[in-house]
Amino acid sequence: MFFLALGQKPFALIFEVVKGAFGDGYSLSETLVKTAPILLCALATAMPARLGMLSVGGSGQFYAGAIGGTFVVLHFGALPGGVLLPFLLLGGAAGGAVFGVIAGWLRAQWNVNETLVTLLLNYIGALLVDFAVYGPWRDTANLGWPATPAFPDAARLPTLFGTRLHVGLLIGLALAVLLHLALTGTRWGLMLRVMKGHPKVGLWAGLHAARAALLVMALGGALAGLAGICETSGIEGRLQSGIAANYGLTGFLVAWMAKQHFLKILPYSLAMGALLSASDALQLFAGMPAASAIVLQALLFFAVFVSGRLFESKA
Amino acid sequence: MDVGTFVIGLSLSALRSATPLLYVLLGETLSERAGVVNLGVEGQMLAGALTGFAVTVLTGQPWIGCLAGAMAGLLLSSLHALLSLGLRANMFASGVAVWMLGGGLTAYFGTGFVGQKIDGFSGLKLKGLERFPVLNEAMAQITPTVLLVLFVWPLVGFWLYRARAGLTWRTVGESAETAAGLGLNPIRIRLQAILAGGALSGLGGAALSVDYTRNWIEWMTAGRGLIAVGLVIAARWNPFLALPAALLFGGTEALTLRLQALGVNASPYLLATLPYLVCLAVLIWGTRRAHGRGGMPRDLAAVFSRTE
Numbered sequence: 001m002f003f004l005a006l007g008q009k010p011f012a013l014i015f016e017v018v019k020g021a022f023g024d025g026y027s028l029s030e031t032l033v034k035t036a037p038i039l040l041c042a043l044a045t046a047m048p049a050r051l052g053m054l055s056v057g058g059s060g061q062f063y064a065g066a067i068g069g070t071f072v073v074l075h076f077g078a079l080p081g082g083v084l085l086p087f088l089l090l091g092g093a094a095g096g097a098v099f100g101v102i103a104g105w106l107r108a109q110w111n112v113n114e115t116l117v118t119l120l121l122n123y124i125g126a127l128l129v130d131f132a133v134y135g136p137w138r139d140t141a142n143l144g145w146p147a148t149p150a151f152p153d154a155a156r157l158p159t160l161f162g163t164r165l166h167v168g169l170l171i172g173l174a175l176a177v178l179l180h181l182a183l184t185g186t187r188w189g190l191m192l193r194v195m196k197g198h199p200k201v202g203l204w205a206g207l208h209a210a211r212a213a214l215l216v217m218a219l220g221g222a223l224a225g226l227a228g229i230c231e232t233s234g235i236e237g238r239l240q241s242g243i244a245a246n247y248g249l250t251g252f253l254v255a256w257m258a259k260q261h262f263l264k265i266l267p268y269s270l271a272m273g274a275l276l277s278a279s280d281a282l283q284l285f286a287g288m289p290a291a292s293a294i295v296l297q298a299l300l301f302f303a304v305f306v307s308g309r310l311f312e313s314k315a
Numbered sequence: 316m317d318v319g320t321f322v323i324g325l326s327l328s329a330l331r332s333a334t335p336l337l338y339v340l341l342g343e344t345l346s347e348r349a350g351v352v353n354l355g356v357e358g359q360m361l362a363g364a365l366t367g368f369a370v371t372v373l374t375g376q377p378w379i380g381c382l383a384g385a386m387a388g389l390l391l392s393s394l395h396a397l398l399s400l401g402l403r404a405n406m407f408a409s410g411v412a413v414w415m416l417g418g419g420l421t422a423y424f425g426t427g428f429v430g431q432k433i434d435g436f437s438g439l440k441l442k443g444l445e446r447f448p449v450l451n452e453a454m455a456q457i458t459p460t461v462l463l464v465l466f467v468w469p470l471v472g473f474w475l476y477r478a479r480a481g482l483t484w485r486t487v488g489e490s491a492e493t494a495a496g497l498g499l500n501p502i503r504i505r506l507q508a509i510l511a512g513g514a515l516s517g518l519g520g521a522a523l524s525v526d527y528t529r530n531w532i533e534w535m536t537a538g539r540g541l542i543a544v545g546l547v548i549a550a551r552w553n554p555f556l557a558l559p560a561a562l563l564f565g566g567t568e569a570l571t572l573r574l575q576a577l578g579v580n581a582s583p584y585l586l587a588t589l590p591y592l593v594c595l596a597v598l599i600w601g602t603r604r605a606h607g608r609g610g611m612p613r614d615l616a617a618v619f620s621r622t623e
Contacts, residue, residue: 131584294419301412
């Protein structure tokens with residue numbers, strides 16, 4: 001309806017979206033390039049949600065992860081790729097986890113609302129990246145272009161099929177499956193379910209709610225942090241500001257569409273990646289600003305609530 | 316520049332910078348007192364900022380712009396009411412959706428207004444003040460939206476604490492069940508509270524673009540709406556404490572601008588994190604107080620520590 005109001009033909013537009021997202025090898029790879037950070041950011045929302053916690057801190061953790069990983073590159077860049085890359089990813093995960101832990105700890109310690117804390121940390125994360133690339137980490141060789149020096153080849157994530165697609169997508173896939181198994185099959189997963197649905201039972205059973213809150217927020221932060229360092233190392237090849245784009249909120253939306261289910265997040269992330277990469281293409285061909293992609297996402301969000309209500313009343 | 320002038324100048328620019336936020340803070344206090352959290356205020360502020368700015372550009376009348384901004388905020392907040400009350404969606408998630416919609420729509424429709432300039436309100440002129448340049452300059456900070464918010468501020472407090480309708484709102488916020496038992500309609504009252512909060516946040520957005528910055532940039536609110544939600548907690552849901560809470564933010568912002576102007580050798584990006592850090596600090600402090608001394612509406616507490 002939004003697009004009708006703008007005088008676009010909706011069906012032709014949908015066709016364009018599909019063509020723009022999957023039409024040829026290049027557009028398919030661009031779709032998958034967008035899918036990787038969305039997938040990781042969606043997992044970052046879904047992980048705390050398993051304990052009933054609502055984190056909207058994807059983009060802040062994304063930036064914190066990018067900073068953490070970049071720190072590793074700038075200080076240990078001389079290491080060979082086989083050693084450097086694991087440390088790079090670890091640095092990214094640690095950076096994001098720090099931001100997650102701040103919110104988790106405040107919640108566990110003083111019951112400070114984690115949603116508000118993660119939201120505020122988003123702005124702080126973005127400003128810290130700005131600080132780094134305009135300040136101490138700025139490459140003076142880039143005249144007027146605020147960014148760190150380019151990463152050495154050993155610090156670039158391997159790409160797939162000769163496209164821009166990087167192994168970050170595979171990492172996200174593996175983690176989604178792994179987390180799904182951990183939550184459905186292990187004692188830990190059951191523990192989270194008990195504490196989420198019946199906090200009092202959890203208390204009686206001697207489960208440590210505070211420890212669990214810290215852990216899920218750390219894991220969630222680490223996932224978004226991985227998205228940040230993968231994007232930095234795999235796509236940009238240097239740290240610069242604005243890299244999180246809208247991935248944090250997009251991931252939040254995807255997690256809600258998938259009802260916080262780790263495996264269902266996979267197809268929804270792909271669909272959202274398709275939408276975003278097609279909207280990039282449409283921006284070139286039909287002159288539609290990227291803002292319309294955000295509007296479309298918001299409308300999708302509304303649709304999630306409406307459909308959630310419909311199914312609820314049927315059940 | 317002597318110390319006295321610096322302090323007076325700083326306090327007045329703190330008040331000016333706090334004004335847009337104070338509108339939002341008062342609006343969110345109203346909603347939360349009735350038991351509704353609305354993160355959508357960020358989007359409503361943006362809607363108010365763009366609408367207010369656009370209408371001011373088109374009509375040349377800043378007051379009509381502010382009115383239109385309030386209407387835009389109200390309109391967008393009705394969506395939050397629809398989702399959170401009508402569809403019983405999670406209030407935080409519904410607020411995020413409203414925020415995205417407000418941000419996306421204003422970024423889309425606002426492109427034509429980027430870079431345009433307006434005159435805004437003409438400053439207040441007091442006769443005889445021209446002889447004191449310092450005072451004269453200080454008075455220039457007291458713009459009409461500042462005066463209006465200083466009028467709205469006690470009004471909201473009076474409404475909540477002394478008016479009959481305000482009491483019904485607070486009852487609904489403490490316990491919708493009790494309110495329903497008294498023959499009140501909690502849904503209708505919460506709807507009213509959301510819309511009132513929406514209008515005030517839209518007005519706050521308009522005060523930002525029409526009076527404070529006098530321009531429009533997409534996403535220009537930069538988290539002010541979310542900061543307001545945090546500061547409501549720090550002000551312990553008391554509209555009278557909203558002014559000092561807003562001044563804390565305004566003071567931090569004004570101070571960082573002054574420090575930069577004085578050539579303090581610190582990264583502007585690090586300084587820019589200060590308002591967020593201050594908000595985070597008072598959020599923590601406020602939450603701890605809320606647990607000790609209360610002040611948080613009971614039904615709201617269920618929303619905040621929900622484990623659904």
